[in-house]
Amino acid sequence: MLTSILCALVIVLLLILIWIYSKKNFDTHLRTFIEFNNDITVITTETEIIAMNKAGLHFLGFKNVKELKKKTKYLSKLFTEIRTEDSKYVTGINWVTKIPKGQNVKVQITTGALTQTFLMQVSRIKENRYMVTFHNISRMVAEKDTISKLAEKDELTQIYNRAKFKTILATCLRNAKIHNTPFTIILIDIDHFKKVNDTYGHDAGDKVLIQVSSLLKSLLRSQDSFARWGGEEFIILSHSSTLGEAHKLAERLRQSIEIFSFDIVKHITCSFGISQYETDDTIDSVIKRADNALYRAKAMGRNRVNA
Numbered sequence: 001m002l003t004s005i006l007c008a009l010v011i012v013l014l015l016i017l018i019w020i021y022s023k024k025n026f027d028t029h030l031r032t033f034i035e036f037n038n039d040i041t042v043i044t045t046e047t048e049i050i051a052m053n054k055a056g057l058h059f060l061g062f063k064n065v066k067e068l069k070k071k072t073k074y075l076s077k078l079f080t081e082i083r084t085e086d087s088k089y090v091t092g093i094n095w096v097t098k099i100p101k102g103q104n105v106k107v108q109i110t111t112g113a114l115t116q117t118f119l120m121q122v123s124r125i126k127e128n129r130y131m132v133t134f135h136n137i138s139r140m141v142a143e144k145d146t147i148s149k150l151a152e153k154d155e156l157t158q159i160y161n162r163a164k165f166k167t168i169l170a171t172c173l174r175n176a177k178i179h180n181t182p183f184t185i186i187l188i189d190i191d192h193f194k195k196v197n198d199t200y201g202h203d204a205g206d207k208v209l210i211q212v213s214s215l216l217k218s219l220l221r222s223q224d225s226f227a228r229w230g231g232e233e234f235i236i237l238s239h240s241s242t243l244g245e246a247h248k249l250a251e252r253l254r255q256s257i258e259i260f261s262f263d264i265v266k267h268i269t270c271s272f273g274i275s276q277y278e279t280d281d282t283i284d285s286v287i288k289r290a291d292n293a294l295y296r297a298k299a300m301g302r303n304r305v306n307a
Helices: 002-034 054-060 065-071 138-151 162-179 193-200 202-219 243-259 283-299
Strands: 040-044 049-052 105-111 114-126 129-136 183-190 225-230 233-239 270-276
Touching: 002 040, 002 049, 040 054, 049 054, 049 065, 054 065, 054 105, 114 138, 162 183, 162 225, 162 233, 162 283, 183 193, 183 202, 183 243, 183 283, 193 202, 202 225, 202 233, 202 243, 233 243, 243 270, 270 283
Parallel strands: none
Antiparallel strands: 040 049, 040 129, 105 114, 114 129, 183 233, 183 270, 225 233
16 A cells, blocks of 8 residues: 555656656757747746847847846836737736737837837747747838838928828818818919029029028928929918918018029029918818919019918
């Protein structure tokens, strides 16, 4: 009887030792495996960091995991989720269990003064063992941002183009209808611009367009939107301004251009047309009224403001 009990205890102890060894061996293999990954790779339980590869430790500025854990044992403390309106994955200390398989979560990691963007993915590799990888997409994000900004700028003057302005105006119009906030449109045309091109050449005309846009931009408020509307025309969306306020602004701009000494043509003038948002306005209607006002300003002799 006693022999049977001792044998049973030995078997139980042996099984426990085998389980402990296999568990340690599993984690050892995992640590070896993640070192082959160039991306930041972390092994965690449902809540705490177990291991991190050298690529991750080096990026974060730690010598080893022990040093890392002195700062935090929770992985979520090392990054910030970039959330959208319909996603919020990193919640609670056991967040790794809640992320669907294959789901990429966009996050940011800050080291010193530098913030970089990553795609994070979680894989369950064993009961209470998860592998979290961070793939750096900062360069791709930066390139995409640069392309996006180039697409919304006028190539010559480097201010907003017509398409971008209409996008901004659509948003402003929508907000105005909801909150009943005023705004105005100021349409600007360089007087006798064809004569500039015919007399001095198109390079001189381009120079005038660049200088006019630069001068106007320097005189506007930071919250106002300014774009090249096409050819020698420019357009301003003056946020939260009334017709009277826009008239004063346009007059100040007109006078500034009139007295400015341009590089080649020396002196030019501009005509201005203004419209104010009305309740039933569309993008086309509010711009059309400004265009009609501009036409009248030019018909009245140019170099003037009309509303």
